[in-house]
């Protein structure tokens with residue numbers, strides 16, 4: 001049985017609902033004088049901290065696919081999270097001791113509401129939603145993942161970006177003690193990603209805090225990560241500590257590492273190949289050919305066709321009208 005230390009017990013676990021809501025009102029007014037990010041709502045999302053803890057008050061979403069999700073095992077043992085190693089199983093092994101709480105997110109740049117806010121207060125005004133999405137990695141494998149998250153658009157609205165804000169930039173924690181992979185210069189740390197404001201406001205974009213109705217495992221980007229399902233997986237940045245509203249397009253980590261291979265847009269597109277392999281097909285993890293990690297499987301014989309915008313064209317194609325997707329890859 002798990003016995004919690006007193007300072008691990010959250011006030012929302014020991015107070016009744018009325019006290020809890022008063023406390024929220026207090027935090028709200030306190031926040032208004034500082035970071036000013038917490039606005040009112042009856043359906044406060046709260047996040048437990050124990051590994052594997054169930055998330056409460058999660059509602060379904062019409063944006064979920066009815067495809068069968070991958071197993072919890074697939075989703076939590078086949079990962080890309082270079083801060084914990086470059087092997088697919090490294091994050092599951094190396095991130096076990098990562099302390100994802102307490103966690104602070106800093107909002108900065110061209111917005112009315114900026115400042116540092118702790119994760120509980122950041123999430124409090126939102127309702128958690130189930131979002132079962134396809135994930136297509138640029139490496140030509142894919143999964144179906146039942147995320148739990150909040151619409152990014154609602155967060156953006158709360159920050160009240162100025163008209164000069166054209167991009168939203170996200171940053172992962174930069175701490176080589178806690179993220180040992182950052183001791184190696186495989187990427188220019190911290191991991192940075194970005195979206196146009198229109199992409200960030202699209203109803204498909206979420207900040208995920210859970211998987212399979214439970215809090216996000218460390219290897220999947222605890223405690224909070226981006227999920228943009230029509231883009232290659234590397235856009236879905238993990239363990240976010242900064243959200244910045246920028247007038248100019250950021251140089252993202254993968255763009256810096258290999259600009260001719262990983263573009264800013266990174267929309268899933270079966271017609272535009274990676275310079276070193278085809279993007280026409282994908283290997284669905286958990287399917288018959290999934291465990292075949294051979295070059296043959298990765299670069300040619302995978303069974304499943306990749307769909308334009310990963311099958312989310314109806315929701316996002318309008319964002320790219322008139323844009324040359326071959327040049328803006």
Ligand code: MTE
Pocket residue numbers: 075078079080081082083135136137138172191219220221232233234235236237238239
């Ligand atoms: N975010 C950070 N900070 N570091 C990473 O190495 N890898 C990306 C993305 N987000 C990565 C990251 C890549 S390449 C993919 S495919 C997805 O995370 C994988 O997410 P998953 O491991 O939860 O499936």
